[in-house]
Structure formats: C-alpha cells, structure tokens
Amino acid sequence: MIVVCGIASERPIALVTDALRRRGLPHAVLHQRRFTDTPIDIRVDGTDVRGHLRCDGRTVPCSDVTGIYTRLMDWRLLPEARGAGEETLRHCQAWHEALGTWIEIAPGRVMNRASATATNRSKPYQAQLIRSAGFRVPETLVTDDPDLALAFRDRHGRVVYKSISAVRSIVRLLDNEAAARLPQIRSCPVQFQRYVPGVNVRVHVVAGEVFATRIETDQVDYRYAGRYGGRADLTPWTPPRELALRCADLATGLGLALAGIDLVLTDEGEFFCFEVNPSPAYSFYEDHTAQPISDAIARALLGR
Structure with missing residues (x-):
C-alpha cells in the first residue's frame, strides 16, 4: 500500500495519484485538510511501528504501507486552521505532529523524510554540502549590513538576492532600486550571490x-x-x-x-x-x- 499525503487537488499530488491509478497500484490519499475526520493512531514498540490511518474513508494499517509520497503545506496556513478555535488548532497541530513522526520512522520508500529535507532550511549550509559534492557554487554573502552588500555588488558587478531559508522567494537583481531598500536588511539577513x-x-x-x-x-x-x-x-x-x-x-x-x-x-x-x-x-x-x-x-x- 502506498500513501500519498497532502492536498489532493494540488497538481504534484494529483499527478502522482493519477500515475498510481494508471498502474493499478494500491494507494490511498491522506487529505491534509481533513484532519478533523481522519484519525491517526500510531504506536511505536522498539523498532516496530503499529497503528492505522484513516484515508479516503477506509482504515489503512501502518504495517501495510510500503511507500509514502508527502507534500504537506504548513498546517498553520490551512484554511481550516485560520480563524479556528483553540481546540481545533490544538488538534490540527497534534495531528500533523503525529503524521510527521510516522513519516519520519515508517519503513519503506519515503519521498521525503523531514530529516532529509532539513538542509534546505538553511541555503548557506546546503551550499556547503553542494560544494563538497563537487559542484561549483556562486560566490555568496549572507549579511544584514547594507554597506557589505553594496561592496559585494561593487566587487562582482551583477548580484542577485534571495531568502536564506526554505521559504520561496523571487530571485531578483540587486539593481539601484533594490539597493535603495538595503537598510531594511538590518532586521533580516539576506543572501546575496554573484549573478551567473x-x-x-x-x-x-x-x-x-x-x-x-x-x-x-x-x-x-x-x-x-x-x-x-x-x-x-x-x-x-x-x-x-x-x-x-x-x-x-x-x-x-x-x-x-x-x-x-x-x-x-x-x-x-x-x-x-x-x-x-x-x-x-x-x-x-x-x-x-x-x-x-x-x-x-x-x-x-x-x-x-
């Protein structure tokens, strides 16, 4: 049994689900937005993971799951969590913590466990791993000092800026208009890279x-x-x-x-x-x- 975790209508989730259906592979979708009516019961005994999930209106024993595809959004941004009462928020958080724990320790093929995705939460750290794997990485500066950012641009000519974390940002050139806003980085370090x-x-x-x-x-x-x-x-x-x-x-x-x-x-x-x-x-x-x-x-x- 393969379990797909996320929002069923999101394109990557939908494509994987369709591919599993075309191949006739047994699968179930764990709908993230249905946390109120999809109970998760997980028990860990040594290296044995037991329990069950409620997916698509049916019960799926954890022992039957051999593959997991997960693409979960931040539970705090779910429409069902916004403006919800305190009890619902507590339940939503606990549900996602239980699900995340199971994904982390479940046997079989998982795409991907949280421990493996952690390097992307710090792009400067991940860049060091990329370089150690033999790839070239553009010259990079992470700073909250506007003067250092300007000096970096003077040294390399064209420079781009982006977020340091896993939060998606639009990569933009550090042109004169953007440079005029550099004082704002004093409260939030930014990653600058030589434009390649x-x-x-x-x-x-x-x-x-x-x-x-x-x-x-x-x-x-x-x-x-x-x-x-x-x-x-x-x-x-x-x-x-x-x-x-x-x-x-x-x-x-x-x-x-x-x-x-x-x-x-x-x-x-x-x-x-x-x-x-x-x-x-x-x-x-x-x-x-x-x-x-x-x-x-x-x-x-x-x-x-």
Whole structure:
C-alpha cells in the first residue's frame, strides 16, 4: 500500500495519484485538510511501528504501507486552521505532529523524510554540502549590513538576492532600486550571490533516475517570467553522463529519494549549482515537457 499525503487537488499530488491509478497500484490519499475526520493512531514498540490511518474513508494499517509520497503545506496556513478555535488548532497541530513522526520512522520508500529535507532550511549550509559534492557554487554573502552588500555588488558587478531559508522567494537583481531598500536588511539577513549568466537547468532525481529540463529565459527567475512579461521555454534535455551521476549522488548524499536540483550552464560550459529542493513542484516541468516524472515517482514508491 502506498500513501500519498497532502492536498489532493494540488497538481504534484494529483499527478502522482493519477500515475498510481494508471498502474493499478494500491494507494490511498491522506487529505491534509481533513484532519478533523481522519484519525491517526500510531504506536511505536522498539523498532516496530503499529497503528492505522484513516484515508479516503477506509482504515489503512501502518504495517501495510510500503511507500509514502508527502507534500504537506504548513498546517498553520490551512484554511481550516485560520480563524479556528483553540481546540481545533490544538488538534490540527497534534495531528500533523503525529503524521510527521510516522513519516519520519515508517519503513519503506519515503519521498521525503523531514530529516532529509532539513538542509534546505538553511541555503548557506546546503551550499556547503553542494560544494563538497563537487559542484561549483556562486560566490555568496549572507549579511544584514547594507554597506557589505553594496561592496559585494561593487566587487562582482551583477548580484542577485534571495531568502536564506526554505521559504520561496523571487530571485531578483540587486539593481539601484533594490539597493535603495538595503537598510531594511538590518532586521533580516539576506543572501546575496554573484549573478551567473547562462542557461538554466532543472534536474529531477527520482530514486536515482534523472530527468533534466533546459530553460531558455530572458528573466533572472524563470519561474515568474510570465508575471514580468518575459518568456521561459522549457525543453527536455539529456545531461552529460558525468553530470547525471553527480546529481544522483548529490540527492543520495542528502538522503533524498526525490529532489529538484537547480543548475546553470555557462557559456564556457561550466555548471553551477544553486540549491536542491526536497519537495519540488515537478508538475511545472512535466506539464511543459511531458517528461514522465510522476510515473517515475509512482514506480519508485514500490521500492524499498
């Protein structure tokens, strides 16, 4: 039995569920927003995990679960939690803590455990792991000092800024307009990086299987190209064997059965790695390129 945890209507969840259905694989969806009527009963005895989940109106014994795909949003942002009473909030928090604990210790293939996703909560820390895996990383500065940020821009010319944590941010150039707002970083350190021109590449690693997408864009952050009147053309791409192996090894080294790796290919033929996303919105790339990433996830969930 495979359990899919998250919001059923979200595209990545829906694609995995459809792939499991097409393959005739037994599965159940644990709807995150239905925490009030989907009880979780988990008991741990030594290395034995017992109990059951209530999924899709049926009871699923934990002992029957051999694979888990999880893409959970912050429970505090759920519509059912906003404005809810204190008792509901306590129940919501306890439900998610129980679910997170089970996902962390459940046997079988899990995409992904919280312990493996933790490196993305500190991008500077993750960058050190990426560099140790043999990838080049752009020169980086993390600071709350506006003068240091300006000096960093003077030294490298074009500089981008982004969040330090796992919270998604739009990558923007530190132009003069943004530089005028630098005094605001005194209350919140920001990550600055040398801008590396080239072609963006997103590599999805699914249990060692590699799917690469080449992105041609006229924007700094291609994910938001449409918002700013730009373009982003996504095409499937076959990476060099050495790069594919290195990406697979990087995901394995981070303990990730599923990973989205962000790279840029420079005009000189060098690859720089920006970060590794442990909960990638792979559906964006699958929808644009027809690469069977969701099917690979479904197949991988069968393995241990």
